[in-house]
Amino acid sequence: MPDALIDEISLIGPKERIRDRLAAWQELAKDHRVGTLLLVGATKDALRSVAEAVM
Numbered sequence: 001m002p003d004a005l006i007d008e009i010s011l012i013g014p015k016e017r018i019r020d021r022l023a024a025w026q027e028l029a030k031d032h033r034v035g036t037l038l039l040v041g042a043t044k045d046a047l048r049s050v051a052e053a054v055m
Contacts, residue, residue, distance in 0.1 A: 011050070018046075019053045026054070 011018045013023075028034045039047060 015045075015049045018049055022050060024052045 006012070013021075021037050025034050025037070037050075039050065042050070
């Protein structure tokens with residue numbers, strides 16, 4: 001699987017990068033281009049980062 005595809009469909013990396021990518025996903029969701037966000041195997045810190053970014 002190409003790295004670019006993984007980057008496009010995954011929230012991975014440092015907290016700041018995840019926050020930035022999540023903001024982009026939120027914009028896409030306004031046009032119904034993102035429908036689901038699965039947090040599989042996420043640590044408490046990762047879940048907290050996502051929660052803080054969407055609140």
